[in-house]
Amino acid sequence: MKLTRTKFMKAREFVYANARLLDRRRFAYQFEQGSADFVLNALRSYQNDDGGFGSALEPDIRTPYSQPVAVECALAILDEIGAADPGILRGIRKFLKDTERDGGGFPRAKIDVNEYPHAPWWNTADDSHGSLNPTGRILGLLHKLKAEPLPGEEDAWFSRSTDFVWSRIPLADPSDYHDLIQCITFLEHVPNRRRAEAELRKVDEWLQVPGTIELDPNASGYVHTVLDWAPSPDSYARKWISEEDIGRHLDVLIERQQEDGGWDMNFSALSGGNEAEWRGLVTVDRLVTLKAYGRLE
Template identity: 55%
Template sequence: MNQTIVERAKSFIYNHGRLLDRRRFEYFFEGGSKEAVISALQAYQNHDGGFGNALEPDIRCPHSQPVATEVALLVMDEMGCFDRDIIRGIVCYLKKITVSTGGFPIALRELNEYPHAPWWTVKSDPLANINPTGQIMGLLLKQNEVTDFYEEEWFQQTLQYLWDYVDREEPSGYHDGVQWISFLEHAPDRQRAEAILATKVDKWLSRQDTIERNPAAKGYVHKVLDWASSRECYAAKFISEEEFKQHLSHLVEQQQEDGGWPMSWQEVSLGAALEWRGGITVERLKTLKSYGVL
């Protein structure tokens, strides 16, 4: 059965997935190389150093966007391979889009001119947002290929923006929470970060309404295996073995007849939906492998 799951998923990914996700599948399941994944990722990087070109499939804009740049960092992180040239380009881009208070906007106006999901529409001047600032900064702090920008004014301002934010606010929602966790796991002041994790994040994750515990819950919800796609994820300690067992069983059952896994939100277009599903399918296989199901 386990081999059948992988073979069906492989068929879907090779029929419908992007080159990037085919390369990711090859790396995790067929002995492919990190270099091939990074090469596919580079095609999404623009001359300004940022990433666009629908790397985030709900934003069809070719121009660089903060969230697409965050996705690029996440891909390099999953490979354990932060490419020096890509990072230098990202640093140049982030320096340009840092707002005066420090921090990065969630999206820029250029995307309004292209197809995009309605929740990405930019209606006002860009303001700093914890999403995607927290995760971008967390991953920049995690990587050690390029570190000479850590003392630059834009980076220090953004670091201060994040400290001020987590001191002042409380986590709220999945997309907000992962930003908190990524930043605080890699923040340089470990004593301060651990204190905020313990007093704010852990308390919030312990609430029954933060992590969706029902494996059959419908709609745009974030379940146990979204929060803890592997046992190494921070949120895993708030999930019981029985809950993991239930959600892993349900995840296997969710594989569609075409071999891929479904989206849980409104699609922008058929093409965008297939791009999303290819990436999601690789993620689901990685999770099943991580927990020993595959």
């Protein structure tokens, strides 16, 4: 099964009618030969003077102030468009240096998240310690983008935070998608390959535990199914998923396009505007996955 051209155009209409400027430009980059610079210009509007990112780049965190998870989102967008923008990355390194906690790592959320509307799972009572999520993926993406501290920059924070992630990987929740994605991204790109390969063998064991990767495409609730783990054929977890399961989930993904052309998320929205932002983001992501697997007509 492939997404027909008619249904693709319906999705396009949904994105341009509902999505944020950033996600409209991501769509244009992916499907209409749009410029990576246009994506970068939209992304820069979320970057603060401290070098971090805020203003609901992560749509469930509405604070204008910089948050580590918003930095993770920004790095993921740079990775998506293959643009290691020096100015953006210089700001990110400054923010991370200033945000590192004692013992290394960055908090899951800074406590000022509580001052603005946010999803309940972002409630934060203490931001004094680092967290594997999002530290692991932040550092992994910095390595992937070759955006480690430059020669001459003070890089002790980077080394401490790297050591922090190494220490937290054995303590990760092996059934938790978010923990494992943090581990995987870090271990795929950290330079110490011998140590990384040893840790990845443990991650492989976790991924093969029944239920870790949800194989039922119709599972309800906040679950992480095959295409969350393997949104493209080159995703790390893809090797533990059969062709049959990939095919079934792609078919169901196509079937779940809504009448308005977009796709829904599997969690509650904060507001109507928040829902539109999430659905625009998710719809672009779903189309990128279908493109990666050759499921667009």
